[in-house]
Amino acid sequence: MRKKMYYQEKERNDFIKKLEGAFDVLWKAKNELNEQGIPKITCEDIRDGNFQAYFEKYHKNEQSKSQITKNIIYGKYLELYGYNTEELSKLESSYKSYLNKEHSFYAINHSFYNYCETFWRQIAGLKEYADNPPKKKVFKLFDFMTIKGNDFTLDVPKELFTLYATNKKQLETMELVKEYVGVAKKLNLAAESIVEPLSSYLDVRKGGWGSVNNVGISEDLDRIDFDYNKILTIR
Structure with missing residues (x-):
């Protein structure tokens, strides 16, 4: 049975705070879509990050409903109402950087093997660990985050930030x-x-x-x- 040596609470909290940044951007995107004439939208609705596509689908649908606007060029329709995707474009780019980012963790003693991988050239004795690490597992944002409506939860296993003695x-x-x-x-x-x-x-x-x-x-x-x-x- 493995014996726990240390739980890296600060490191886990720092990691969680970084992940929370994704929801901050998502919340801003929801509010921006509200400002751009789209009511009753939740963070869950746009969790895939396609903010501009959501904007376009909604407004093209709204444009087609009116006999007055349905034959107007789409760009002119947006100008008429003062809508644009300038801020949404920035938010989408920022949010998708969170979506696409991969988080790799060694199966055990992640920070130690990461340290060996980084410093084996400078510190004697680390090369053998760097050459024979445990397998890595790759996670992405929604392996940790769940979004329901306008709320989110984060579940980051403590195991990823726990160090175990090997002898x-x-x-x-x-x-x-x-x-x-x-x-x-x-x-x-x-x-x-x-x-x-x-x-x-x-x-x-x-x-x-x-x-x-x-x-x-x-x-x-x-x-x-x-x-x-x-x-x-x-x-």
Whole structure:
């Protein structure tokens, strides 16, 4: 049975927020179609993203109903009522970028194998993982999003953002680090004094301007920031 090491809540929330951007565009398109003379339309009606086609079908149908307008050139009919697809064109392009985008996830430990794929040339030991990753599964927007009327729900499996130990030694190492930090706290040692010997397991980053600094352990020794990319290479 696989043992969970860490759930990447922030990363999942960030991913969800990006997906929510698609509905924001869809909502704007619904409102724009309302402004362009099309009432009683819902986000569900236009979820396929063909906003301009919906606009054209509706207005050509409306034009044909009137004896006064049915023989007018379609473009002139739109001018007469002040309708146009300029904003809809922009919204359609934006929304379809969400529809067409593919989201690939490794079957297990996605962020780790993605890290290996990116940095195997710079960091020794990662090439073997980059060369032998688990299979990937490709998702698109509506694998996660459901739209009903003018409401939406998102179901992004936590599994995609969960890291699992691949052997017993990784879990044992994490427990040993916790014990080490626990002893250091009882001895009133400063966090800085124990970071160096634990640096092979902690998220320690020292950056310059604009970079994120992280010392791996909180000053009160209550929080340990493991570097799971390091932990997952332990055998």
